[in-house]
Amino acid sequence: ETGVTQSPTHLIKTRGQQVTLRCSSQSGHNTVSWYQQALGQGPQFIFQYYREEENGRGNFPPRFSGLQFPNYSSELNVNALELDDSALYLCASSLNPYGDRHYGYTFGSGTRLTVV
Amino acid sequence: QKEVEQNSGPLSVPEGAIASLNCTYSDRGSQSFFWYRQYSGKSPELIMSIYSNGDKEDGRFTAQLNKASQYVSLLIRDSQPSDSATYLCAATVGMDSSYKLIFGSGTRLLVRP
Secondary structure, eight states: OOOOEEEOSEEEEOTTOOEEEEEEOOTTOOEEEEEEEOTTSOOEEEEEEETTEEEEEOSOOTTEEEEEOTTSOEEEEEOSOOGGGOEEEEEEEESSTTOOTTTOOEEOOOEEEEEO | OOOEEEOOOOEEEETTSOEEEEEEESOTTOOOEEEEEEOTTSOOEEEEEEOSSEEEEETTEEEEEETTTTEEEEEESSOOGGGOEEEEEEEEEEOSSSEEEEEOOOEEEEEEO
């Protein structure tokens, strides 16, 4: 059984550019959530994908968008990058959109994005 | 705005002592609660989950939930230097047709040898 994998691990982009981050969910998990974690803060919910559709969204602007594919993998796209977008981006997968009361959500190792 | 509150710390305890980490949440509809451990630069790792009032024990860890007080805690017995990390408390919050996790900002724990 494979865990959640994310790519790339590190990325440096220039303000105004666009970035795509990728996530493969854990085997058997059909729901993917994305989180942004700024330095010294807890992860902030960006959005969740289930059955290839956005299934819930946090307080993030529309320039944050995503996709989910038939194999349940997912992408996070951020347009018009700003300096404040520098953060650790975490992908989490779960058995279903309701999570699992015992095992919660399984997190990937994250992508560290630096915007300069 | 649904929130989870934690003391940022650092909480400093000597090796072998009991570390007590606390968390409060604002959404009375939250049903499941999780403690994650996060080492610097790494991703969160699930330590404990709890959804019923009372205590739940797993090895050196005990999670406590009091829904009336909207309070969750984590006790770490026989603390080891390797337990030094940031501990994140998280609660499930309902959305239209699913749940999301809301995290506190984390408590940094330092276990002194």
